[in-house]
Amino acid sequence: MRPVTVKRIGLFFCVFCFFASFRFAAAAGFKEITAPETKLMMEEDSAVILVDVLSALEYELQHIPGSISIPIDQLKGSALLPKDKATPIIFYCMGPR
DSSP, rough: OOOOOOHHHHHHHHHHHHHHHHHHHTTTTOOOOOHHHHHHHHHOOTTEEEESSHHHHHHHHHOOTTTTEEOGGOTTTTTSSOOOTTSSSEOSSSSOO
């Protein structure tokens, strides 16, 4: 019998978190969308807000035109987010790291 390695535990944890995040997002009313779906939403609804959640430096280096920068650690209580809960907001980043 092989001992459980730290790498295996880490891998299991990452996989668990990955799938748990989808379950949480679905339960909280979030939906993962593709780049073409994002583009279509932005073209069809001018009220859509596109939020880049990367650091300010990463935003300066590269971002989607028309997006606003709110780093993930500053999201809670940000004055840049709309007060109207019906406003569609698309958050994006560079994907899992």
